[in-house]
Amino acid sequence: xxxxxxxxxxxxxxxxxxxxxxxxxxxxxxxxxxxxxxxxxxxxxxxxxxxxxxxxxxxxxxxxxxxxxxxxxxxxxxxxxxxxxxxxxxxxxxxxxxxxxxxxxxxxxxxxxxxxxxxxxxxxxxxxxxxxxxxxxxxxxxxxxxxxxxxxxxxxxxxxxxxxxxxxxxxxxxxxxxxxxxxxxxxxxxxxxxxxxxxxxxxxxxxxxxxxxxxxxxxxxxxxxxxxxxxxxxxxxxxxxxxxxxxxxxxxxxxxxxxxxxxxxxxxxxxxxxxxxxxxxxxxxxxxxx
Numbered sequence: 001x002x003x004x005x006x007x008x009x010x011x012x013x014x015x016x017x018x019x020x021x022x023x024x025x026x027x028x029x030x031x032x033x034x035x036x037x038x039x040x041x042x043x044x045x046x047x048x049x050x051x052x053x054x055x056x057x058x059x060x061x062x063x064x065x066x067x068x069x070x071x072x073x074x075x076x077x078x079x080x081x082x083x084x085x086x087x088x089x090x091x092x093x094x095x096x097x098x099x100x101x102x103x104x105x106x107x108x109x110x111x112x113x114x115x116x117x118x119x120x121x122x123x124x125x126x127x128x129x130x131x132x133x134x135x136x137x138x139x140x141x142x143x144x145x146x147x148x149x150x151x152x153x154x155x156x157x158x159x160x161x162x163x164x165x166x167x168x169x170x171x172x173x174x175x176x177x178x179x180x181x182x183x184x185x186x187x188x189x190x191x192x193x194x195x196x197x198x199x200x201x202x203x204x205x206x207x208x209x210x211x212x213x214x215x216x217x218x219x220x221x222x223x224x225x226x227x228x229x230x231x232x233x234x235x236x237x238x239x240x241x242x243x244x245x246x247x248x249x250x251x252x253x254x255x256x257x258x259x260x261x262x263x264x265x266x267x268x269x270x271x272x273x274x275x276x277x278x279x280x281x282x283x284x285x286x287x288x289x290x
Contacts, residue, residue, distance in 0.1 A: 003071040004080055007055040008048035015275045016047055016136060019168045021282035023144035026164060030290055031148055037095045038147050041088050042140070046104055049084035050111035052077050057115040058190070096147040103143040110135050122192050129195040132176050137169030138162075167218045174211030175274065177204045182264045201262045205252045233285065240281040244274045 085108040093101035180196035223234040
């Protein structure tokens, strides 16, 4: 049981939490019950189930996200992953309706296709990169805001929803290769050609920096076009994210001298710092609007 709980990697959900808070900050009529329910479904059921399923098929011996020394996996982990997904879909239907239930079913199915040895999207660097960016970013953003504001699917097609959803995806597209940077050897053993392996260690840093520059420009445009969040919000964004930029650049300079420093420890530190700063910023947006 202890090994199963460890493989759920529930603390790792913290790294995916900024998308939830960003979506919640943009809701019009926040329903507290629905908001808490969606948070629970995503961070305590859907994400842990995805982690468990991924661990079952990967059978990692080296460090993985949120787990430095992963214990052996068992068949029970496979069933737990499915069980959590089924429970989440059932609860979602009663909590909000069929749209949320369907969205969680789609998300869990894609996460299984990512890891399952017969499909294994993880083998394909660009496809897996885009898949993670879309479903952990835009898809999750739209899922949260739809459930909380009880929006129709047609309503979600407006620019005011699609543009921030796109920003969420670009955030993930920039950040995701960095989460793979210490796993090159482990991924090579399984034949998984990840984006970070394609880019190389130095290329991963440069690629991530380029994507985050685009994301920063995107946030500037977003806040300039909002009636509620004007230019000061963008300044706050720059200030809150400054520690991430400083850490990223210091780490990159160290890696240029010694690529062995592109390791699990520094990756998790960047993950934690980046997630903390983004969560803080989006929570501030939520509080300022609600």
